[in-house]
Amino acid sequence: MPELRRDPVSGRWVIFSPERRRRPSDYKYMSEQDPATSPFAYGNEHLTPPEVFAVRPDGSAPDGPGWALRVVPNRYPALRIEGDVKCDPHGVYDRLGGVGAHEVVIETPEPRLALEDQPLDGVHRVLEAYKSRMLDLTRDHRFHYILIFKNHGPLAGATLMHAHSQIVALPVVPMVVFQQLEMARRYAEFRERGLFEDLLRQEERDRDRIVHENSGFIVFCPYASRVPFEMMILPKRAEPHYTSADTGELLQLADALKTALVRLRHSLDGPSYNLVLRSAPIRCSARDRLTHLHEDYRWHIEIMPRLGHLAGFEMGTGFFINSVLPEEAARHMRSVHTGE
Amino acid sequence: MPELRRDPVSGRWVIFSPERRRRPSDYKYMSEQDPATSPFAYGNEHLTPPEVFAVRPDGSAPDGPGWALRVVPNRYPALRIEGDVKCDPHGVYDRLGGVGAHEVVIETPEPRLALEDQPLDGVHRVLEAYKSRMLDLTRDHRFHYILIFKNHGPLAGATLMHAHSQIVALPVVPMVVFQQLEMARRYAEFRERGLFEDLLRQEERDRDRIVHENSGFIVFCPYASRVPFEMMILPKRAEPHYTSADTGELLQLADALKTALVRLRHSLDGPSYNLVLRSAPIRCSARDRLTHLHEDYRWHIEIMPRLGHLAGFEMGTGFFINSVLPEEAARHMRSVHTGE
Numbered sequence: 001m002p003e004l005r006r007d008p009v010s011g012r013w014v015i016f017s018p019e020r021r022r023r024p025s026d027y028k029y030m031s032e033q034d035p036a037t038s039p040f041a042y043g044n045e046h047l048t049p050p051e052v053f054a055v056r057p058d059g060s061a062p063d064g065p066g067w068a069l070r071v072v073p074n075r076y077p078a079l080r081i082e083g084d085v086k087c088d089p090h091g092v093y094d095r096l097g098g099v100g101a102h103e104v105v106i107e108t109p110e111p112r113l114a115l116e117d118q119p120l121d122g123v124h125r126v127l128e129a130y131k132s133r134m135l136d137l138t139r140d141h142r143f144h145y146i147l148i149f150k151n152h153g154p155l156a157g158a159t160l161m162h163a164h165s166q167i168v169a170l171p172v173v174p175m176v177v178f179q180q181l182e183m184a185r186r187y188a189e190f191r192e193r194g195l196f197e198d199l200l201r202q203e204e205r206d207r208d209r210i211v212h213e214n215s216g217f218i219v220f221c222p223y224a225s226r227v228p229f230e231m232m233i234l235p236k237r238a239e240p241h242y243t244s245a246d247t248g249e250l251l252q253l254a255d256a257l258k259t260a261l262v263r264l265r266h267s268l269d270g271p272s273y274n275l276v277l278r279s280a281p282i283r284c285s286a287r288d289r290l291t292h293l294h295e296d297y298r299w300h301i302e303i304m305p306r307l308g309h310l311a312g313f314e315m316g317t318g319f320f321i322n323s324v325l326p327e328e329a330a331r332h333m334r335s336v337h338t339g340e
Numbered sequence: 341m342p343e344l345r346r347d348p349v350s351g352r353w354v355i356f357s358p359e360r361r362r363r364p365s366d367y368k369y370m371s372e373q374d375p376a377t378s379p380f381a382y383g384n385e386h387l388t389p390p391e392v393f394a395v396r397p398d399g400s401a402p403d404g405p406g407w408a409l410r411v412v413p414n415r416y417p418a419l420r421i422e423g424d425v426k427c428d429p430h431g432v433y434d435r436l437g438g439v440g441a442h443e444v445v446i447e448t449p450e451p452r453l454a455l456e457d458q459p460l461d462g463v464h465r466v467l468e469a470y471k472s473r474m475l476d477l478t479r480d481h482r483f484h485y486i487l488i489f490k491n492h493g494p495l496a497g498a499t500l501m502h503a504h505s506q507i508v509a510l511p512v513v514p515m516v517v518f519q520q521l522e523m524a525r526r527y528a529e530f531r532e533r534g535l536f537e538d539l540l541r542q543e544e545r546d547r548d549r550i551v552h553e554n555s556g557f558i559v560f561c562p563y564a565s566r567v568p569f570e571m572m573i574l575p576k577r578a579e580p581h582y583t584s585a586d587t588g589e590l591l592q593l594a595d596a597l598k599t600a601l602v603r604l605r606h607s608l609d610g611p612s613y614n615l616v617l618r619s620a621p622i623r624c625s626a627r628d629r630l631t632h633l634h635e636d637y638r639w640h641i642e643i644m645p646r647l648g649h650l651a652g653f654e655m656g657t658g659f660f661i662n663s664v665l666p667e668e669a670a671r672h673m674r675s676v677h678t679g680e
Binding site for chain 2: 005007010011016021168174175177180187198202319321
């Protein structure tokens with residue numbers, strides 16, 4: 001039975017999920033998974049739990065072939081979907097029942113087609129699926145935060161090569177999100193302006209950290225990038241919630257994301273990366289100390305390349321040393337030949 | 341020229357150090373470094389910058405053989421020691437000159453002797469060296485925080501096998517430290533008691549997360565461990581600063597640390613790990629928003645095993661899934677046969 005525990009020293013929530021240990025490929029990256037046994041392969045729909053969302057251009061029935069994209073519950077979910085969020089403190093410690101959703105977005109039926117190699121409408125389809133699942137999960141009053149992320153490649157913690165993303169709905173708001181909300185609030189309190197608005201303005205003035213820009217988004221290497229070639233995709237329209245992006249914006253986002261990932265791949269010989277969609281909490285409580293913190297926030301995407309174990313100790317220390325300035329990384333990414 | 345940049349979205353400081361790119365073994369773990377060229381080898385003292393501290397039982401001269409432990413400036417320092425801490429904001433962004441110290445503690449002349457395999461007085465010698473360097477660096481008014489950490493093994497970001505630790509003196513206080521101080525302060529405000537005092541009391545009552553205990557310290561797996569077999573070494577005496585530990589306490593700490601590392605190694609077949617010494621900031625400024633935050637804090641050691649890339653994506657998302665409960669990890673570590 002999974003549970004959520006809060007570290008009283010750092011404020012961080014950790015999911016304890018003994019079930020996850022049953023995962024067969026915990027320590028092995030499956031780049032060459034046998035299509036006969038791959039749960040993501042076309043024709044193997046019976047190997048996953050029943051789909052919760054799918055794009056089926058031919059109007060085919062659920063859980064069979066005919067799909068362009070599927071969203072299914074994780075076979076080894078970190079949290080369970082049934083039950084109440086029971087608060088169960090243990091003395092000085094806080095504990096919650098591990099209630100939540102854990103879904104997998106199978107981005108394409110093609111086992112070797114990376115997200116950035118899909119045509120624009122394929123990337124757009126993935127982004128619409130994120131939005132659709134977020135809207136649906138938001139209706140569940142037990143959930144306070146929805147985390148969408150994508151681990152690409154073995155160094156990023158992926159265990160399957162077949163292109164996929166993950167969605168986790170949580171009954172708490174992660175510390176890192178709370179911190180970002182708090183920073184935006186403090187800035188707004190003092191400057192009476194939005195942090196993200198100023199950040200966007202500064203990037204558009206400086207231009208030397210910008211990798212790509214279109215009518216809806218800028219892609220840039222953050223001023224204080226934690227690792228070489230880190231990128232942020234920031235919408236030009238101020239909105240705390242990803243779900244408020246409309247079709248036109250998601251088409252622009254598809255262009256921004258595809259360009260960012262193609263340029264990253266060509267700059268670094270196909271690195272592993274973690275992609276995180278940061279959106280405001282979907283629901284607040286006194287526990288989350290978040291009342292009125294949303295309005296100064298702006299959803300965005302962070303892309304963090306994983307370049308070997310070099311950055312390893314940063315996880316333990318929370319302290320980053322980066323040897324490549326973002327201006328230099330962005331210049332390289334702008335100029336790299338992508339064959340397009 | 342290194343510089344420190346602050347991310348306005350997360351509050352995190354990042355060190356930019358183009359110099360670090362010159363490191364020869366950036367992407368390669370040197371388990372079998374040739375003693376002829378190893379800068380840590382006995383007789384190769386000329387290959388390091390002049391020592392800033394050493395234990396020389398025979399009274400030998402600096403920078404030659406005769407030592408039991410040496411502390412030297414890092415050959416590829418992330419920060420430079422000369423200069424003023426110049427605040428140099430760039431619009432919405434904050435930047436500081438990269439002034440600081442970056443030192444290496446060579447824990448033993450023996451190229452293959454792990455810290456936990458040293459006799460107790462060898463481990464104690466390392467802990468006294470940490471204290472001595474902290475006291476010395478504290479005298480430099482430019483520094484606000486001293487970070488001491490040890491990366492062991494390739495998955496932890498170490499590039500040399502020869503046992504060593506690192507010391508970084510910073511002109512700012514890292515976000516993660518600020519967060520811990522803030523959590524301790526909030527707890528004290530509400531309960532009118534210390535967080536660490538209550539945490540210690542709870543662990544001593546529950547006992548099921550304790551790995552080892554002596555008169556000065558408990559070693560336990562934290563209630564909300566981020567990764568399997570994570571450990572905390574917490575002093576029983578309330579002190580925010582490591583430097584206040586006396587010889588008797590450091591002897592007890594040597595016992596606690598040696599036991600923790602030996603039990604970890606035997607539990608997991610010699611895993612890589614990151615060790616971090618968390619001590620209160622040595623100096624405050626308005627910038628650090630830390631006035632009066634120290635008193636509720638207690639210094640401690642965190643040991644975080646690195647088990648492959650599994651935990652990889654947590655770095656990107658700030659969100660942890662752990663499949664092993666700390667009670668289970670501690671039981672295993674208590675019972676493992678260490679051959680001692």
